[in-house]
Amino acid sequence: MRNIESMIRPCIFKLHPYSSARDEFHGKASVLLDANENPFDTDYNRYPDPHQLELKEKISRIKRVRPENLFLGNGSDEAIDLSFRIFCNPAEDNVVALNPTYGMYEVCAEVNDIEYRPVDLNAEDFSFTASSVMKACDDRTKMIFLCSPNNPTGNLLNREEIYKILDSFDGIVIIDEAYNDFSGEKSFIGDLDKYSRLIVFQTLSKAWGGAGIRLGMAFASEEIISYYNRVKYPYNINRLTQSAALKILSEEEKMRAKLERILSERDRMFVELQAVPTVEKVYPSKANFFLIKIKEGRADDVYGYLINDEVVVRNRTNVDLCSGCLRVAVGTPAQNNKLLSDLKNFK
Ligand SMILES: *Cc1c(COP(=O)(O)O)cnc(C)c1O
Numbered sequence: 207m208r209n210i211e212s213m214i215r216p217c218i219f220k221l222h223p224y225s226s227a228r229d230e231f232h233g234k235a236s237v238l239l240d241a242n243e244n245p246f247d248t249d250y251n252r253y254p255d256p257h258q259l260e261l262k263e264k265i266s267r268i269k270r271v272r273p274e275n276l277f278l279g280n281g282s283d284e285a286i287d288l289s290f291r292i293f294c295n296p297a298e299d300n301v302v303a304l305n306p307t308y309g310m311y312e313v314c315a316e317v318n319d320i321e322y323r324p325v326d327l328n329a330e331d332f333s334f335t336a337s338s339v340m341k342a343c344d345d346r347t348k349m350i351f352l353c354s355p356n357n358p359t360g361n362l363l364n365r366e367e368i369y370k371i372l373d374s375f376d377g378i379v380i381i382d383e384a385y386n387d388f389s390g391e392k393s394f395i396g397d398l399d400k401y402s403r404l405i406v407f408q409t410l411s412k413a414w415g416g417a418g419i420r421l422g423m424a425f426a427s428e429e430i431i432s433y434y435n436r437v438k439y440p441y442n443i444n445r446l447t448q449s450a451a452l453k454i455l456s457e458e459e460k461m462r463a464k465l466e467r468i469l470s471e472r473d474r475m476f477v478e479l480q481a482v483p484t485v486e487k488v489y490p491s492k493a494n495f496f497l498i499k500i501k502e503g504r505a506d507d508v509y510g511y512l513i514n515d516e517v518v519v520r521n522r523t524n525v526d527l528c529s530g531c532l533r534v535a536v537g538t539p540a541q542n543n544k545l546l547s548d549l550k551n552f553k
Contacts, residue, residue, distance in 0.1 A: 360491030
């Protein structure tokens with residue numbers, strides 16, 4: 207098995223990271239003249255904490271990990287992109303991901319000139335096997351992306367199959383848990399001690415209701431996290447995001463209450479959507495959205511009909527294994543009712 211060091215791109219391994227003014231001074235200061243900031247107070251005239259210490263402490267307590275095992279990004283999207291830049295040599299290495307899945311893995315692969323190898327899920331139930339994923343790997347495969355619950359299909363990936371990959375793949379395994387809070391499933395964060403090449407992504411964008419502030423989290427070994435910290439922009443999490451995140455995270459009870467409402471609407475919508483004549487199939491979901499198959503190839507028509515009534519869903523009919531499908535998020539009861547009545551009225 208390769209060690210982490212040998213999987214890091216050579217240029218990143220020997221990188222001397224930029225050292226910001228606020229990296230070089232720690233302690234109490236009453237006169238700050240080190241960062242060429244404007245001295246007059248605007249609430250925002252000072253650079254934010256480049257290490258996000260207070261925010262990391264807070265997240266550490268909630269997630270029961272040490273701050274050293276946590277990287278914060280400008281959305282999970284930053285963590286995805288940095289993963290390519292840390293581990294993958296352009297035009298040489300490749301990554302493997304399930305198909306269909308979250309589109310950003312492939313976009314970041316292309317941006318970084320890394321071959322992207324999609325492995326089709328089972329067309330009936332969107333399940334996968336470790337062996338199909340392992341078959342797509344070779345000695346230039348640096349990372350495997352597993353999204354669970356998966357976007358856009360909504361299902362959890364089989365845990366035993368994920369463990370098989372963790373036990374046998376000689377590289378980095380990224381498990382994207384953006385929708386974990388909706389699933390009732392145990393996070394893979396608990397497996398970080400056992401698997402030194404595992405990276406788990408979570409986000410404030412979904413269950414926590416913080417999509418607007420852009421805060422993504424990566425959990426991994428201290429060694430792996432140290433590379434994310436070297437490569438990131440020094441002040442990647444701005445002051446507004448850090449303070450808003452602290453507020454959002456201090457209201458966990460409120461989040462849980464809203465989560466319960468979303469889950470009960472998910473149960474209701476699963477039943478009600480299946481009773482709609484134009485709906486052929488509703489795929490079971492452990493996330494906060496449903497993939498819905500529309501009858502008689504009329505997905506585009508239904509999509510347009512909804513838009514006409516100012517209801518916007520995601521048209522996934524051109525995505526592999528999703529032909530005829532729309533993806534709809536679970537909304538408020540009133541929003542869900544409007545969607546249902548539109549779908550029932552569609553002819
Ligand atoms: C929504 C989503 C994210 C969140 O990305 P952010 O950049 O943190 O908003 C990550 N992964 C998947 C699979 C998603 O669907």
